[in-house]
Amino acid sequence: MIHDGGFLAWHQHFVAELETWLVNNGGSQFVPVPYWDPSRPIPAQLDKNNNSVNMPLPQNLRPAALKKISSYTVLDHRIVPYHGSVHDALGGQMPNPDTSPSDPIFWPFHAFLVSVYERWRNSSTSERNTSSICAGVNRLRRSIHHIRTAKKAAVR
Numbered sequence: 541m542i543h544d545g546g547f548l549a550w551h552q553h554f555v556a557e558l559e560t561w562l563v564n565n566g567g568s569q570f571v572p573v574p575y576w577d578p579s580r581p582i583p584a585q586l587d588k589n590n591n592s593v594n595m596p597l598p599q600n601l602r603p604a605a606l607k608k609i610s611s612y613t614v615l616d617h618r619i620v621p622y623h624g625s626v627h628d629a630l631g632g633q634m635p636n637p638d639t640s641p642s643d644p645i646f647w648p649f650h651a652f653l654v655s656v657y658e659r660w661r662n663s664s665t666s667e668r669n670t671s672s673i674c675a676g677v678n679r680l681r682r683s684i685h686h687i688r689t690a691k692k693a694a695v696r
């Protein structure tokens with residue numbers, strides 16, 4: 541796990557890598573990777589000896605608070621401790637940074653963190669995207685970018 545300032549950007553990239561792989565290997569129906577919110581029970585198919593955690597997003601990462609976060613660094617510093625506690629509480633392979641990506645819940649959990657990051661990007665006044673229409677357009681632009689990147693990778 542990366543616990544420095546690049547945490548969120550790195551995880552977004554990591555999830556995107558998996559999505560690219562899925563697109564190139566006949567798994568595009570799983571893209572975008574669905575997210576798992578740690579306040580919900582772990583879906584049975586994804587539970588490999590994990591503990592049920594019931595750990596909702598802390599108040600300071602919920603939508604109202606997110607809107608007031610003015611910098612990436614502040615967001616990153618709020619999400620890192622939550623991320624670490626959920627990893628540790630989940631058990632299975634999740635507490636071990638060397639093996640956690642082999643735990644099925646790893647990906648949907650990180651897709652969830654990426655969704656918090658994207659919600660912030662779309663709501664932050666420090667970004668250009670202040671209206672919901674712009675947010676929709678930006679989402680679309682990102683998926684198109686995704687597909688293009690995936691196609692390029694397939695040609696290589």
Ligand SMILES: [Cu+2]
Nearest residue numbers: 541623627650
């Ligand atoms: Cu992690």
